[in-house]
Amino acid sequence: MDKEKKLLSRKLAKIRGWIQAAATLLTNIHIPNLFKGKIYQGNAKTVCIPGLNCYSCPAATGACPIGAFQAVVGSSKFKFSYYITGFFILLGVTLGRFICGFLCPFGWFQDLLHKIPGKKLSTAKLKPLRYLKYVILIVFVILLPMFVTNSIGMGDPFFCKYICPQGVLEGAIPLSIGNAAIRSALGKLFSFKCMILIAVIVLSILFYRPFCKWICPLGAIYSLFNKVSLLKITVDSSKCVGCGQCSKACKMDVDVCKTPDHPECIRCGACIKACPKDAICYRFMGKSCQKNDNR
Amino acid sequence: MLKYQKTCQSILLILGVSMISYGAVRGEVATVLGKAIKLCLECVGIG
Numbered sequence: 001m002d003k004e005k006k007l008l009s010r011k012l013a014k015i016r017g018w019i020q021a022a023a024t025l026l027t028n029i030h031i032p033n034l035f036k037g038k039i040y041q042g043n044a045k046t047v048c049i050p051g052l053n054c055y056s057c058p059a060a061t062g063a064c065p066i067g068a069f070q071a072v073v074g075s076s077k078f079k080f081s082y083y084i085t086g087f088f089i090l091l092g093v094t095l096g097r098f099i100c101g102f103l104c105p106f107g108w109f110q111d112l113l114h115k116i117p118g119k120k121l122s123t124a125k126l127k128p129l130r131y132l133k134y135v136i137l138i139v140f141v142i143l144l145p146m147f148v149t150n151s152i153g154m155g156d157p158f159f160c161k162y163i164c165p166q167g168v169l170e171g172a173i174p175l176s177i178g179n180a181a182i183r184s185a186l187g188k189l190f191s192f193k194c195m196i197l198i199a200v201i202v203l204s205i206l207f208y209r210p211f212c213k214w215i216c217p218l219g220a221i222y223s224l225f226n227k228v229s230l231l232k233i234t235v236d237s238s239k240c241v242g243c244g245q246c247s248k249a250c251k252m253d254v255d256v257c258k259t260p261d262h263p264e265c266i267r268c269g270a271c272i273k274a275c276p277k278d279a280i281c282y283r284f285m286g287k288s289c290q291k292n293d294n295r
Numbered sequence: 296m297l298k299y300q301k302t303c304q305s306i307l308l309i310l311g312v313s314m315i316s317y318g319a320v321r322g323e324v325a326t327v328l329g330k331a332i333k334l335c336l337e338c339v340g341i342g
Contacts, residue, residue, distance in 0.1 A: 045327070045331035060331075067331075068331065071329075082317045083317075083318025083319055083323035084318070086312065090312060090315065093308055157335070161338070187340075190340030190341065225307075228303045228304055
């Protein structure tokens with residue numbers, strides 16, 4: 001292979017950390033609000049951001065898609081959200097779980113935690129837990145807010161209320177530091193959610209992205225589109241020598257050669273970096289991201 | 296297979312845009328904004 005011709009796929013995988021940092025900054029652009037203890041209230045919050053990012057974070061640019069979906073289905077006016085479902089379909093079919101790998105602030109947070117030196121454990125034997133996130137999506141995000149309603153027909157955002165650790169990390173902690181009234185209102189539910197956050201932090205140090213693999217309903221939604229998304233990972237069988245380096249490098253426990261479009265693939269590019277033959281690359285709309293690819 | 300995938304992608308893209316437009320027309324955007332600009336008590340753990 002000509003060394004002068006750089007591989008865009010490999011480059012993209014190499015600068016993933018920087019893209020994640022930039023995406024986190026863009027989805028939390030109102031940084032001065034963190035010190036004021038106030039939430040941004042502009043019209044940009046009509047638009048959902050692609051990753052899991054609490055809209056109660058003082059710096060948040062847009063709305064959290066999972067929170068917004070629950071808000072609409074749990075409202076007395078609507079029982080289904082075409083607006084948010086359309087958003088999921090549009091982003092899912094365009095990027096799939098590339099969003100988890102490159103654009104999600106909570107994904108980046110877990111990536112950083114996993115870089116803390118220490119013992120690391122494999123999740124290969126815990127694969128059945130992957131299905132838990134689909135149960136959480138159906139029960140906590142769709143069914144409970146839709147059907148468990150109060151006297152005026154409004155349902156709670158059950159996932160945000162009882163599971164999501166982002167609300168504590170991005171919302172409660174910075175708001176309680178900057179706002180005494182909020183600090184004094186925090187009670188048992190906050191303590192319970194703090195315990196979930198601590199559990200996710202500890203697990204993220206030991207395992208790679210436990211929240212994304214087992215809990216995240218947003219990841220569950222995007223995973224449904226991985227097989228049809230415009231952005232894909234493809235393996236060139238004529239170049240592949242079957243060394244298995246790609247599967248060894250995959251922290252999402254995907255057998256890249258057999259199933260490059262696996263629902264668990266977050267398009268992180270670890271396989272692209274690991275491949276000694278440059279047989280794996282990103283493709284967008286059927287076009288290879290490799291500059292020297294003649295197909 | 297490739298043709299089937301492209302058809303699927305096109306249908307889903309059109310469906311996504313149509314659903315966003317329909318949702319916006321029937322007023323879901325105001326519900327999203329109304330929730331997103333206020334402190335979400337459930338999210339931060341107040342209740």
